[in-house]
Amino acid sequence: MLTIYQSLGGRVQAALGRAFPKDTYSSKESGYILDPQLVSASKPEFGDFQINGALQLTKILKKPPRDIANAIVEELIRDETFLEICELPEIAGPGFINITLKPQCLIRELQERINDNRLGVPSIKYALEGQSNPPVIIDFSSPNIAKEMHVGHLRSTIIGDCLARVFEFRGHQVLRLNHVGDWGTQFGMLITHLKQVAPEALSTVNAINLGDLVKFYREAKQLFDEDKNFQRNSREEVVKLQNGDPLSLKAWRLLCNQSREEFQKIYDRLHIHLNERGESFYNPYLKEVIESLNESGLLVIDDGAKCVFLEGILGKDGLPLPVIVQKRDGGFNYATTDLAAIRYRFNNSPKGDGACRLIYVTDAGQANHFAGVFQIAERANWIPKGARVEHVPFGLVQGEDGKKLKTRSGETVRLRDLLDEAINRAEADLRRRLSDEGRIETEEFIAHVSTTVGIAAIKYADLSQNRVSNYQFSFDRMLSLQGNTAPYLLYALVRIAGLARKGGNLNAAVNELLFIEAQEWELIRELLKFDEVIVNLEEELLPNRLCNYLFELSQTFNRFYDQVPILKANEPYRNCRLVLCRLTADTLKQGMTLLGIPTLERM
């Protein structure tokens, strides 16, 4: 309904101007435009849209709100274009104006949707003919080499993928960057330790598995904390690596490759595509960061370390908080890498990506870090005019006890175990239902359905929550067949596929769309909201808004399906209803696709 909303907005604004020409004129002079406040109706009984402005304008216009509302309405009903799309407006309460769209208008809109594979969602316009848009960069997932992916990577990976899909659908060029932790002191530790206990791992492909690597990593960390000699050796090892020692580099590459393969298994299961560009990629640009900061006068040497002091952010002592960009020993740290990354991503090719928008999907705990880094980038003039850089934070994954999610033995939960368990539980549910209903299905079917449902449940549970707050992980809730869950949405689609199997032609050509039931109109109105939801998502970056919409659409559809006969209806109603079913299926499928969730025909 975006286009309707926009054209209606113009009509209403014009009506307000005609009703109060003097005030509109004088307020234009003062740079202030009278706002009629046209918004979607807050409740179905108020129609499709409402004008709230009359209440607020009392002060400027010095008239009671109902008089203002009356004046606006009088002008509106003189507008033929308005009357073509809307019923007569109604004034309600203290001065709200309720607007209901005419059925023909909704039908026309519906007709357009049916023939539009974008379902009404506008595609962004390219700046120049033949030129591609500057990319939007989404930085997400970012596991660490030599560690297994765990529950802490879940949200970033799922939310980041969803946002990337939305931007792609809107027509942006998207760069999905996996900023893996592939550099730094941990490699010194690990290589030093492996040299002693498992030297073959440093020279032979796949000599040890990732599980062992994780064990070795843990041991190395402990040695590093306890043993001075080990610490010194590790530091030397890092220096060797950073200086490009061939043996060290070879070992490092082996370790990275091995981790990469493991990560890829998880990404494949989740149907997530990423471009790996780890921290090490920015090594050649670290020095330039320091130089550039020095040139712009931001660099300060404090206690031997090179820092930038932040504005407006104070440390414990009440003094401005420093961000260390080069350590006393000459080493760089993560802030430097992040700064180099921002610089590179905004820079133009060949030494950059030429991005217009930069999005970081990481946990909320890094908010301070990013605020600092963004401030430095801003002050160093690395962010081009009109470009945006945003941190998209999310809360912790908690167990049902409200604490950080752990295994029974108190360890972090591995992602693959989490996926396995969801799938196993989905399979058990499915088998129980099959036996209850006396259905017989192939093992292939069972495997496919359980995998799809299990993964969908995990993704949907995460995405359907407002990402800012912490999120309580519960297999029972996410796999539940009722409520705002993946299985509920998938089931709505299965019902529609069922209609097609029972002889309903979802693609029947219909000359004239004809609807007579309230449930049909509810469904139509819900379907027409899709474009607005997607466009808002691009701005607000809150996937739960899309989930909410899809859930409401499913509910509205289920009510329609339950209360209105479809296959048993007479023509022309039968075909018209099938058209609604088809558009519902298309919308649900597109919505789920944007969430990164594949759908099913039967389950």
Place this chain on the structure above:
RNA sequence: GGGGCUGUAGCUCAGCUGGAUAGAGCGACGGUUUCCUAAACCGUAGGUCGUGGGUUCGAGUCCCGCCAGCCCCGCCA
């Protein structure tokens, strides 16, 4: 000490730029199936929106104080 996030029904959570009587789902209680998958639908009960002020025609939403929980705060990422 400074900063960030959170606090809404018994539980898990929505609530977009301030708008009409604060909404879902689960759980509880009650109902619906000769009919397209009942994995559904319909109904009932359940609230001092942490708390105290302020801003205004109007506040869950904006501002200030306080309380509680979680997270971050110079050489880890």
